[in-house]
Structures are given as structure tokens and as C-alpha cells.
Amino acid sequence: MAPILKVDSLTVNYDGTPALEGVSFSVEAGERVAVVGPNGSGKSTLFKAMVGLLRPVAGSVQSNGAKIGYVSQRSEVDWRFPVTVHDVVMMGRIAQIGWLRWQRPSDREVVRRCLDQVGMTAFAGRQIGELSGGQQQRVFIARALAQNASILLMDEPFSGVDVPSQEAILEILDGLRQQNVTVLVSTHDLNLAVERFDRLALLNHRLIAYGPARGTITPATLAAAYGGQALWRGEDYALVMGDIGCCGEAESHHG
Amino acid sequence: MGNLLNLLVEPLRYPFMVRGLLASLMVGTLCAVVGTYVVLRGMAFFGDALAHAILPGVAVAYLLAVNLFWGALVMGLITAVGIGYLSRRSQVKEDTAIGVIFAASFALGVALLSTVRSYSVDLTHILFGNVLGVSNTDLLLTAGLGLVVLAAVFLLYKELLVVSFDPIMAATLRLPLDALNYLLLVLIALTVVVSLQAVGVALMVAMLVTPAATAYLLTRRLWQMMIIGAAIGAASAVAGLYLSFYVNVASGAAVVLVATGFFVLAFLFAPARGVVWSWRRGRA
Numbered sequence: 001m002a003p004i005l006k007v008d009s010l011t012v013n014y015d016g017t018p019a020l021e022g023v024s025f026s027v028e029a030g031e032r033v034a035v036v037g038p039n040g041s042g043k044s045t046l047f048k049a050m051v052g053l054l055r056p057v058a059g060s061v062q063s064n065g066a067k068i069g070y071v072s073q074r075s076e077v078d079w080r081f082p083v084t085v086h087d088v089v090m091m092g093r094i095a096q097i098g099w100l101r102w103q104r105p106s107d108r109e110v111v112r113r114c115l116d117q118v119g120m121t122a123f124a125g126r127q128i129g130e131l132s133g134g135q136q137q138r139v140f141i142a143r144a145l146a147q148n149a150s151i152l153l154m155d156e157p158f159s160g161v162d163v164p165s166q167e168a169i170l171e172i173l174d175g176l177r178q179q180n181v182t183v184l185v186s187t188h189d190l191n192l193a194v195e196r197f198d199r200l201a202l203l204n205h206r207l208i209a210y211g212p213a214r215g216t217i218t219p220a221t222l223a224a225a226y227g228g229q230a231l232w233r234g235e236d237y238a239l240v241m242g243d244i245g246c247c248g249e250a251e252s253h254h255g
Numbered sequence: 256m257g258n259l260l261n262l263l264v265e266p267l268r269y270p271f272m273v274r275g276l277l278a279s280l281m282v283g284t285l286c287a288v289v290g291t292y293v294v295l296r297g298m299a300f301f302g303d304a305l306a307h308a309i310l311p312g313v314a315v316a317y318l319l320a321v322n323l324f325w326g327a328l329v330m331g332l333i334t335a336v337g338i339g340y341l342s343r344r345s346q347v348k349e350d351t352a353i354g355v356i357f358a359a360s361f362a363l364g365v366a367l368l369s370t371v372r373s374y375s376v377d378l379t380h381i382l383f384g385n386v387l388g389v390s391n392t393d394l395l396l397t398a399g400l401g402l403v404v405l406a407a408v409f410l411l412y413k414e415l416l417v418v419s420f421d422p423i424m425a426a427t428l429r430l431p432l433d434a435l436n437y438l439l440l441v442l443i444a445l446t447v448v449v450s451l452q453a454v455g456v457a458l459m460v461a462m463l464v465t466p467a468a469t470a471y472l473l474t475r476r477l478w479q480m481m482i483i484g485a486a487i488g489a490a491s492a493v494a495g496l497y498l499s500f501y502v503n504v505a506s507g508a509a510v511v512l513v514a515t516g517f518f519v520l521a522f523l524f525a526p527a528r529g530v531v532w533s534w535r536r537g538r539a
Contacts, residue, residue: 070427091413100410
């Protein structure tokens with residue numbers, strides 16, 4: 001089977017300094033990939049370059065015409081903005097609706113279906129800031145689905161959400177696999193990455209290791225990615241030190 | 256009942272009052288709709304600066320004895336694009352750049368106007384508006400340009416919404432972010448220009464911000480915020496003008512004070528968001 005996504009020697013500079021160097025990997029349709037690495041290792045940069053928010057210095061991203069949907073970190077929108085859950089998901093339809101046109105009944109149908117897929121139908125009329133962090137993540141997944149995206153990039157979806165919400169998001173990702181939707185998630189949680197994903201990309205400016213979730217993390221790859229900040233705890237478990245309290249956690253939500 | 260009707264009809268016997276009311280209605284509506292974006296994107300200072308920076312254009316038009324409107328229009332567009340450019344390219348922070356430009360531009364306008372003998376009267380009209388001096392030509396210009404601005408807001412509703420709410424998403428959709436942001440600056444500039452005669456430079460920001468902020472407290476969707484804001488802006492304009500007719504206070508000030516009254520009411524009593532509501536919820 002040909003891979004649905006091919007990243008080829010991707011090199012990206014961020015503020016003049018190299019953030020990613022020669023990153024290459026490919027993903028099969030329907031696979032779930034966890035991208036892990038320390039703070040500032042280039043996880044967000046990788047995703048941003050893949051959706052065209054950052055221009056690579058070299059290399060390419062090919063998706064064979066499959067649309068890539070991007071779910072950014074939670075802190076990047078104004079949660080007090082007067083939009084409902086339905087309005088947010090409808091934003092995913094803008095490209096299909098086109099300039100100077102208004103939403104059609106078919107667009108509303110797509111929005112309803114996508115909200116249903118993430119279990120947020122009952123919240124359609126709520127203002128976006130009234131939701132919990134996990135619910136907001138689900139709405140943004142629905143918006144990416146409304147774009148007809150078959151590849152989903154999610155930047156730190158689990159930071160700042162509680163365990164039941166995390167579980168709800170993982171269940172949605174399980175459901176998406178049945179529709180052959182490919183998912184890439186960046187996370188700090190190495191254990192979660194090993195247990196709940198198919199493949200694992202260990203990143204620190206370069207791609208340190210890439211392979212099946214179990215077996216990719218070894219004492220050697222862990223040391224290469226985290227230096228002295230990670231402890232090896234046997235075959236499946238690793239404990240990352242000094243890197244936990246970081247970006248986006250304890251993000252307050254308004255409303 | 257008959258008395259109340261008389262109170263409402265009496266001012267309409269004067270053509271200048273009819274023109275003033277029409278101008279106020281249009282300006283109140285337009286400012287509130289465009290003001291929605293000013294409030295949501297935190298551009299109040301930009302709006303205020305823009306209104307002040309227009310002064311040299313007005314002054315030059317005045318000295319050349321052409322309609323002040325055209326001077327304001329040219330200067331408004333230059334300022335909007337200039338501030339937009341500087342805030343993206345400048346080494347200093349955006350609000351500092353705006354502060355420097357708007358104060359300098361305003362000073363230049365005052366300097367130009369001060370070369371004329373009737374300086375203080377004219378400056379007062381420009382600063383605080385002179386809605387009762389609106390001519391038929393002014394009314395037509397206001398209506399024409401106002402419709403253009405409203406049409407742009409209507410036709411680009413979904414694009415301006417996503418650019419304002421989630422610029423990152425807008426960029427992944429390949430929407431022309433810069434063009435849409437500049438367009439918004441130009442729409443605000445046009446709104447300021449057509450409202451200048453009715454509201455004046457000094458109180459312009461209140462018409463942009465206050466009705467829209469009131470509507471913000473009352474709604475949870477953008478288009479509702481625009482419609483409710485427009486209704487509040489129009490109602491404030493008309494009520495303010497009647498107030499100025501009967502109590503004999505400056506019209507622009509009366510309009511702004513009525514709009515502020517609406518805001519205070521919404522701030523205190525808005526369902527779910529008002530101060531009184533939270534206080535009661537806190538006790539329950």
C-alpha cells in the first residue's frame with residue numbers, strides 16, 4: 001500500500017535558527033502517529049510546516065491530494081469570541097462554500113454529521129468559551145472533519161484536559177480509524193504515546209527514531225532525544241523529568 | 256398620548272432636524288456594525304487614532320473650499336493603510352507607532368486650521384460634530400458609502416469572521432490574510448469618514464465601540480451582535496438628537512451619553528453576563 005503522507009527531508013528555520021533538519025518519514029492511511037520530544041524540539045514547527053503555515057527551507061510534504069486538517073494548540077484563539085459550536089464547525093466549510101456565497105443546506109448537514117461524530121451535537125448552540133477544554137478539542141476535531149480532511153494534525157490536544165476528556169478524544173480517534181482517517185498527534189506523554197498509538201516519532205530537531213509504538217523508545221533513542229531529562233523504566237515505560245510543567249497546561253478557559 | 260406624539264413630531268417641522276435624524280440613524284447603524292470588529296479585535300485605539308489623524312485632510316479641504324468629506328476620505332485611506340503597514344513592519348510596538356502618527360497628524364491639522372480666522376468655531380464643529388449642519392449632498396454621500404461598507408461586511412461575513420476568530424485556521428485555508436486585514440482597516444476608515452460630520456473627531460471612538468460592546472454583552476453570535484449593535488446605535492442616535500433638541504445640549508455628546516446609558520444597563524443587567532446576574536448567582 002502506498003503511504004498517504006510522505007514527509008521528505010523537511011528542513012524548517014524558525015526565527016533564523018534551524019528548528020527542523022532533514023526530517024523524513026511516511027504514514028499509511030488510517031495509522032495513528034504520536035510525535036514526541038522535549039520542549040522546543042520542533043513538534044509544533046513540524047505540523048505548521050505540514051499545513052503550510054511555515055515555509056520549509058528544503059524538503060517536501062506530499063499527501064496525494066488528501067486534505068490535511070490542523071487542530072492548533074488551545075491557547076491560540078479568543079475563547080470569548082461570539083461564535084457558537086455550530087459556527088466554529090461551519091468555518092471548516094469555507095473553502096467548499098466559496099467566495100461571496102452562503103452556507104447551503106448540504107453544509108449544515110455536514111456540520112451536523114461532524115458534530116455527531118465527536119459527540120457534541122447537544123452543544124451546537126453553546127458559545128465556544130462555555131465548553132471545557134476537552135469539549136473544545138472535540139469541536140475543533142469536528143471542524144477539521146468538516147473540511148473533508150482525511151489527515152488530522154493535532155498539536156498537544158491532551159495538555160490541559162482532564163483524564164475523562166483525554167479518554168473521550170482517544171475514543172473519537174478510534175472511531176476515525178474506521179473511516180481511514182490518518183491522525184498525527186504531538187504530546188508530552190510518552191506512556192500514552194506508546195500505549196495508544198500505532199507509530200511513534202521521536203523528535204529533537206532531527207527525527208531521532210521512527211517506528212512501531214512499542215520498540216521505538218530504547219535507552220539509546222531516549223537519551224538522544226531528551227539528554228539527561230528522561231529516565232528509562234523498562235520496555236514500555238519512560239519517565240520524563242524536568243519537562244512536565246510546560247506549554248499550555250493549566251490554560252484557563254473563559255466563560 | 257397626543258402630547259407625546261407632538262413631542263416626537265415637533266422637531267420634524269425643521270428640515271435641518273430631519274436631515275440630522277437621517278444622518279444620525281445611518282451613522283449609528285454603520286458605526287455599530289463595523290464597530291463589532293473594532294471591539295472583537297481590540298482596535299479601539301486604532302479607531303480613535305484614525306478619527307484624529309484625518310484632521311489635516313479636513314483642514315486642507317477647508318482651506319481649498321471643497322467638501323470636507325473628500326479631504327477626510329483621502330486622509331482616512333492613507334492613514335488606515337499607513338498604520339496597517341507600520342504596525343507590521345515597525346521596530347516599535349504597534350500602539351506606540353499609532354500614537355506617534357496620530358498625534359503628529361492631529362497637530363498638523365490643528366496648525367493648518369489655526370491659520371484661518373474663524374478657527375475656533377470650525378474646529379469645534381470638526382471635533383464634536385455638527386449633525387444639524389448636514390446637507391443633502393452629505394446625506395447622499397453617507398448613504399452611498401455606508402451601503403458600500405455594509406455590503407462588504409455582508410458579502411465577506413464568513414471570511415472576516417474566521418480571520419478575526421482564528422487567523423491560523425484562515426491561513427491553513429489559504430485565505431488572503433493581509434488583504435482581508437487591510438480591507439477591514441479601510442472599512443473602518445470609510446466608516447469614520449462618513450460619520451465625521453455627525454459625530455466629530457473626539458467622540459467617534461464612542462460610536463464605534465459603545466453600541467457594539469453593549470451588543471457583545473447581550474449575544475453569543477457575531478451576526479446577532481451586529482444586528483443588536485445596529486439597533487442600539489440607531490436608537491442612541493435618534494434619542495440623543497431629540498434630547499439635544501429639547502434640553503439644548505450638544506447633539507454629539509447627547510448621542511454618546513445615551514449610548515453609554517445603554518451600555519451601563521447591559522453591563523448591570525445582561526442575562527448571564529451582567530454584574531447583577533453574577534451577584535445573584537454568587538449568592539444562590
